[in-house]
Amino acid sequence: MDEFDLIERIRRVVARPDAAVEIGIGDDAAAIHLGGGRRLLLTTDALVAGVHFDPVAESPADVGRRALVANVSDIAAMGGRPRWALLSLILPATTDAQWVEDLHRGFAEAAAEAGVVVVGGNLARGSELALSVTLVGETQLAPLRRAGARPGDILFLTGPVGAAAAGRSAVASDSHEGRNLRRRYLHPPLRLDAAALLARTASAAIDISDGLAQDLGHLADASAVALALQLDDLPLAFGHRAAAGDAARDLALGGGEDYELAAAIPPANLLLLSRLAAEAGIGLYRIGEVVAHHPAGTLVGIERDGTERPLGRTGFRHFP
């Protein structure tokens, strides 16, 4: 079962025309016209114990926070403002009520930080602990999509990549660097301020939490363009290179779980973006550009000496 084949089969089975649905399955969130220039954005994401988190090593508040952040990142990638969340929990009958309450506390604190109100949820019994979150957002602008990047556009990231994956395996390391990486995994930042700038300036954007190379591949496919990454420009978190050694770059390209955004910026908007980012004190990292001299869907890495090499679409797949 190939994950992306299966999603395409599902898309075909459920497809049904509806005048209100501007974007259905296939982007970071769905977009629905409400009239009067208003649009709803809808996304859902799940965290499963043992796959996406370790219920023993991680605090319930951190797990709750990450579940919210993962969904905020999808709304942010569409240029939207997250508003209302629902949390559907599957719990073993032996789960401690305090754990469940603390999970909701972390979820609600991240929600408050993101301007989101938790309006509903569900509790169901199961043998495996899992969270499914649905987040509803709004936007007055045309949603940012994966499609829309054009040759000449410059690629930016909203933060370092690979840190979460390095941090996830850095449990044992009690160094300052190890704790920093660990925090990037356990307590990812929200990128709503950066997303607000991208919403006004980008031609395309995507959440890269399944792995930078894999998710940029989706953007390249949807935009029908090739992307060239300056490999030495990939932003790495403090301590990442020391902790990961030779694996540092592979983690940056395919580690996943960084709730950062990648966006393509048309050259005409660069000055505006840099001015807005400087005024607001928001970091953005230039990592490459959209190129015309490779076939659509291609991802190439450029070394410091200018040599190019094709990049594999590394990242997280549920069904490899």
Add this chain to the structure above:
Amino acid sequence: MDEFDLIERIRRVVARPDAAVEIGIGDDAAAIHLGGGRRLLLTTDALVAGVHFDPVAESPADVGRRALVANVSDIAAMGGRPRWALLSLILPATTDAQWVEDLHRGFAEAAAEAGVVVVGGNLARGSELALSVTLVGETQLAPLRRAGARPGDILFLTGPVGAAAAGRSAVASDSHEGRNLRRRYLHPPLRLDAAALLARTASAAIDISDGLAQDLGHLADASAVALALQLDDLPLAFGHRAAAGDAARDLALGGGEDYELAAAIPPANLLLLSRLAAEAGIGLYRIGEVVAHHPAGTLVGIERDGTERPLGRTGFRHFP
């Protein structure tokens, strides 16, 4: 861990005032003001393999349908029109892709029947098959709530109760009655037409799929009233009494999984409701009334000879 205590703890932890949120946690769906008299309704519900369905004995299309119907019932209970759905799936890595496609086909067919468009979803790996559905609805009217029933209001049901629970255990019975009950469990009807009438006439309503007595208890609590049920008037499906014998009434009161609605109708609206129901050919079953001579939250059953007895709040609890 008591389920309803836990929900109350969660409600307190996540509570945050928001001018747009008209109804948060604690009813069948949340309601959000969009302005201009428009409201969004949001609900989420989950089905877990081995708890809510049997992935071997039940077809994936039936499971998908029931997942959609369960959520439609919550939107219908608020007097809303369901519009957009998201399906978050947790799948063991060994799950057959055809099974997943067929599940989505059943989900999408029920969605089309309900006027719903499937706009998104998620696939995650886990060891236990589970579906979490989020459904977004709309309403122009004030949402129907669990609160609002007044002494003298008449209680109605939109269909028979206990049939699904009888049908769930009627696998072996290949009689006509057994197949009818089985179908009530596997392929529950949508009650959107009835819900549209209730939205215009009811003082309060609730989805009773966790068990009639338990869910009427929620309505009695929220409305701060007592309810008296004419036990002989509880509508039973064809074959229910024959199949269930002495357990027939207990199944009707506490069996659960019937995606029917219970509503309280003020006497002044009875004529309008019966005319509308007759015109549209919609069956509604009178089962009792809201009474003033018992403490708020009380549920009593009245036998054919007029004797009253207190009713336990029987129904489905995930964490008994």
